[in-house]
Amino acid sequence: MTFENKLAFAQSQDQQDPLRHLREEFLFPKQNGAPFIYLCGNSLGLQPRTARNYVDQQLNNWENLAVEGWFEGETPWMYYHKELKSLMAHIVGAHPQEVCPMNTLTVNLHLLMVSFYRPTPGRFKIIMEAGAFPSDQYAMESQVRFHGYDPKDAIIEVAPRAGEATLRTEDILAVIAANSEQLALVLFGGINYFTGQWFDMPAITTAGHNAGAVVGFDLAHAAGNVPLQLHEWNIDFACWCSYKYQNAGPGGISGIFVHEKHFADTSLNRFAGWWGYQEQQRFKMEKGFMAEAGADGWQVSCTQVIPMALYHASLKIFEKAGFLGPLREKSLRLTAYLRYLIGEINSTLGFEQYKIITPSAATESGAQLSIIAKYNAREIFHALVANNILGDWREPDVIRLSPIPLYNSFEDVFLTAERLLHISKELITPKQ
Ligand SMILES: *Cc1c(COP(=O)(O)O)cnc(C)c1O
Secondary structure, eight states, X not given: OOOOSSHHHHHHHHHTOTTGGGGGGEEOOEETTEEOEEOBTTTSOOXXXXXXXXXXXXXXXXXXXXXXXXXXXXXXXXXXHHHHHHHHHHHHTOOGGGEEEOSOHHHHHHHHXXXXXXXBTTBOEEEEETTOOHHHHHHHHHHHHHTTOOHHHHEEEEOOOTTOSSOOHHHHHHHHHHTTTTEEXXXXXXXXXXXXXXXXXXXXXXXXXXXXXXXXXEOTTTTTTSOOOTTTTTOOEEEEXXXXXXXXXXXXXXXXXXXXXXXXXXXXXXXXXXXXXXXXXXXXXXXXXXXXXSGGGGOOSOOOHHHHHHHHHHHHHHHHHTTHHHHHHHHHHHHHHHHHHHHHHHHHHTSOOEEEOSOOSGGGBOSOEEEEESSSHHHHHHHHHHTTEXXXXXXXXXXXXXXXXXXXXXXXXXXXXXXXXXXXXXHHGGGO
């Protein structure tokens, strides 16, 4: 890819972008009357313009049908999740019956570990990435303790080598192989929230299985960002949130994936609830839990119609885009353009003020760039916000910027770099 550090170049890229109109489907926050350049979709995706209509439709059903809404109306609540399942299946590369919208992410991590972390005195260890999102660390530690083991003995974290920011696949695979005798579970992020590194999910899955372990992924930063093939990669289970790359709103509903090879396994533990009961018999209200077939059998509580309506609005935009094929193509170019322009800023400044720790290979990264700012990191981040650029900040010195192919443009990326250079000159040069 050849890029130019010129506004006209960015604008010509936008003119050639077949997805450029999707931007109009989203609502941008404003400051002092001007919209932000929003590069924070890794944390909270923007609101689809249609979200309000989708919610309104359900509020109308509630108003007009009340309890009859469960079985009547255009989208009876009893079956509403099925409309989402077929769309979610495209996002993560699964069969519709392998996915289900339910609960929130950390809750689902726990529920899936109930089924898929079944430690024995001989096989009780979990391998995860060092520096995983804290909620995942807490979930795994508490599951380990729940089963009577000590996290210090049971949890093995794979860390980057000294002086490196990201993990080497060979090191992950080596740790898995070295622990094969006692390994119960490999539970990794798909993309690490801090570094933006996309792990080699198929290789980790194969290695985990060869070691006799179950393999699951937390896809909070991967689902809706990079193309996934959960079924084909033979991953055992996964879950994700919908409010980051999938724009379903704060606290949005989570999704789970359970590979179909596990559907017939009646030995799996579940924390059961009535909504996981066989759909046709559910309202007989009988004693003795019988799971619905597929991922739906992991549901616990009554389906969450309003959060699903929000997720639905966004998934329909993904459908319009043609899902992750076209989106990823644009995403690769957008993020590569940002990477190129950061390099230009360093050249103009004459030193490496900005160090991108996110791997550059397309197979190892998504939309996000994690950038260490050498001097005045915090001041620079605040100056970006003051200049209407919203990324996010991670202690101690990392600025995360994520151009999102659904709603960011090449011009957004150009203007971000232009303002960042200006800010850098103002804030750093006097202190050189
Ligand atoms: C965002 C994120 C979470 C958040 O979990 P919630 O239960 O939705 O609050 C958990 N894990 C990872 C890896 C995340 O990126």
